Amino acid sequence: MKKSYFSLLIILLLGICLRLYDLGSESLWVDEVSTVKNSKLSFVDGILDPFNNHPLHGILLHFWIRLFGDSEYSVRFPSVVFGVFSIIMVFFLGRQLFDEDAGLISAFLLSVSVFNISFSQEARAYALFVLLCIFSYYCLILFLESGKRIYSIANAIASGLCIWAHPYGVFILLAQYSSVLVYALRFPRVFRINRNWLKTQVITAIICFIYIFVMFSKGDGMFSGTAWIEPPSSNDVINSFNLFTGLTYAYLFPYPADVNLLYSQTLYCFWIVLIIASLYSLFVYSKKAKECRRPTDIFNIFLLASWFFTLTIFPLLISITFKPIFFSRFLIAATPVFYMLIAHGISSIGSEKTRNLILMILLFSSLCNARIYYVNQINEDWRGVADFVDSIADENDRIVFNNCYLIDSFNYYSNNTGNNHTYCISNASDLDDDLSFVLNDPTNQRLILVW
Structure with missing residues (x-):
């Protein structure tokens, strides 16, 4: 136990350094400026601002700015805090679902993810959204396993706040409700627990009702301000995959183009093999769980699958059939599931040398990706x-x-x-x-x- 917490501390220090490095060097970009401007309004005016789709982050930043000012470093620092706590929470969630090694590897992958690092360095709501999603699922699993009402209440509050953090929070609620329904049908003898859970969902309902009332009072509803989003294409799906894996920044500066091409293609193959191997390990895990009569382990897999696919596939289908709402950065709350899947696959490998080799490759590629992210001027000056x-x-x-x-x-x-x-x-x-x-x-x- 002490060894695992020491390893987590090392991972945390790495994640903190990567998120604090160069934090205030670039100018705030247009959306960040809009967030800061909104946060300087009065409490009520800030919430009712038609351009504010992430009111929870705006509320927190409203008070933060009054204490620490509105410099680039200051307004981005809360996102650093949210990102660091996400690393801690994904460790506990991965450990609860699988084992300690899977939790540590999940935390490691999240800590070096350039996708998550970049939004932990922005005065936007995405890092907060990720943290709330992880915490909400962690409380849900603890409640289903223990039946303690405190976990149900914590889950209800966190789930409701997910929507206040980002409109995609509605998909988190949908995924959790479908998971609990499956749990109730699969384990009818614990229906009493589900009844207690339903009682606490009144809290979620109240939080969501207030949010929906506020958003619809602005005129466009929950997904207001998405008119700029274009219908999704195959490139959007590929771009999302690249962001999840860090392949967006897969360059070896200052090596020539042919070396970089070979490097990026090798990383693509590496990630595809790693994903396939992780899916296979998950299949073996579920098969063993069925043979050993551990149905809750199978349910945990369903829980993660519903989280990932509801947050990625549903927005894509809505964008194709109804209104474009699919955008790659909105999928960031699905990255913890992706990393836990990969972490479980790596931790299932019997050879310690092979595990360490894979982790070293991931560390090397992630640090190379981070270097490209830091060197490039991303925001307008x-x-x-x-x-x-x-x-x-x-x-x-x-x-x-x-x-x-x-x-x-x-x-x-x-x-x-x-x-x-x-x-x-x-x-x-x-x-x-x-x-x-x-x-x-x-x-x-x-x-x-x-x-």
């Missing part, structure tokens, strides 16, 4: 743009933006906000009229275009 414009602009100059939503990003960094006239092109079809209006304004000394 609004800090540099604002500094440059401030250095050349006079009070009679007009600053023209090609999109209205860019003005907030500029104003966040500009020291001369209010000294210059700003104007934005609201619609591309009105470009000629808008430019004519700006050019014919006699008060404009110069035009500075931010395009």
